[in-house]
Amino acid sequence: MRVLVLGLGRMGSAIASLLASVGHEVRGYDPSPEARARASAAGVSTVGSPDPAGYGAVVAAVPLWLSAEVARELCPRIPGMYVDVSTLKVEVNAELRRCGGPLRVSVHPLFGRGAGGLAGWPIALTPIEDAERELRAASELFRGAELIVMDESTHDEAVAYSVALPHVLGYLFRAVSRDRPSIPTVSRRLQELAAAVEAEDPELTSHLISRSPQARRALEELRSALSEILSAPDPLAALSSMRGDWRERGALYEAAYRALGCSAPGP
Amino acid sequence: MRVLVLGLGRMGSAIASLLASVGHEVRGYDPSPEARARASAAGVSTVGSPDPAGYGAVVAAVPLWLSAEVARELCPRIPGMYVDVSTLKVEVNAELRRCGGPLRVSVHPLFGRGAGGLAGWPIALTPIEDAERELRAASELFRGAELIVMDESTHDEAVAYSVALPHVLGYLFRAVSRDRPSIPTVSRRLQELAAAVEAEDPELTSHLISRSPQARRALEELRSALSEILSAPDPLAALSSMRGDWRERGALYEAAYRALGCSAPGP
Structure with missing residues (x-):
């Protein structure tokens, strides 16, 4: 799929690379030439305009406080899928329901710079109108990721x-x-x-x-x-x-410390 | 050295086992027969009386809120070394300075159940009267441990x-x-x-x-x-x-996440 990633901050650049790694033809745009240059140096193919024509999906990876505003502006003009990847969903999803457009998908990747690929990484999907259809679309875009459907609240x-x-x-x-x-x-x-x-x-x-x-x-x-x-x-x-109801304190204690890779603390 | 450990709770039992593991002849006492039986089952040699006669060192591993009171009662009657291992030191050390006796040592083992032996494990030593002498005595008792000298405050x-x-x-x-x-x-x-x-x-x-x-x-x-x-x-x-002064944020970030054994979180 041809994908345009809007916003090349840390999240946008990571998403662009991950989407390219699963076979999509990805372009990235950011209004800041510096951000474009940084993303380009990190291997992202950049473009000089946010024109959505010709893309099957547009991924908005904009700062949190801009996501609702960008959705309101852009999503009616997107010919294919509009994807929001911001960290909070209640406000932007209300906007995505209002703004129209053929298909809107609202996700939150629950991983970061450490992810070398999408395989097995969790992504929260918060449905806008048709959970089944949005889940299919998101699965096709974020190939191999583990999509977790939950409501926005x-x-x-x-x-x-x-x-x-x-x-x-x-x-x-x-x-x-x-x-x-x-x-x-x-x-x-x-x-x-x-x-x-x-x-x-x-x-x-x-x-x-x-x-x-x-x-x-x-x-x-x-x-x-x-x-x-x-x-x-x-x-x-x-x-x-x-405290929780820890019926098996000893086992929990050992498991927790093994998980932390350290020995149990003193009494 | 012949060592009597007073108090066979988690700390006392652990200390008794560790001291035996470095070659001391250790006996443990607790007023509770159940605590004695548990420690005995865990491999600690127990005795039925807290009589300090014949021991080169008496280790008080009593509950935190009893440590000053026990020091006041016992340390004048201890013929050899009196060792307090409680978690707070200001109050008990004041008592240890008052109570007399030939040698008083105040330590806090900075490890717990995970320690299989003493080698390399840190123990805080808070001096009572003669830091050099107490450090020598503690080093002989807690063989192989890393003693860290610090004042009680x-x-x-x-x-x-x-x-x-x-x-x-x-x-x-x-x-x-x-x-x-x-x-x-x-x-x-x-x-x-x-x-x-x-x-x-x-x-x-x-x-x-x-x-x-x-x-x-x-x-x-x-x-x-x-x-x-x-x-x-x-x-x-x-x-x-x-925030601290993190001049090398990137390196710190990676190091911290490597230390945590997990990948970096999302933006």
């Missing part, structure tokens, strides 16, 4: 708890613990997680906090839970209420 | 930020995210960390919160940083101020 809630919350926890841990003495314990893994989180651009996390009501709710819940621990006459009761 | 602060804080973050993450939809992202590692933390007994974390002023301060700082993010007109500025 569930998706944005999952992003709040699986992306925004861990990122903010990483920032908080770093903010509080830096310049403090440390000892080699379980926190080493949290240090590495925090380093990974903060090595990314804080813009995405910031926009999730600003634009996702679910992310704000997750953070408000975090603050409530922390206040509960701090004000509890007996922190043990508060902590105990926060 | 630095140690307890490190425990606050490297033990209490990550544990509480694990509880908080679990409390807030459980029963919520999730997607496979960077949070998988945090899930595993939270599972590992909550598979442990919450008592230690609870006692750290109750008894360590440094741990409470760390948690108050956490709450302040979170409030700052939530009330900021522009979360980006707040997040950016929490």
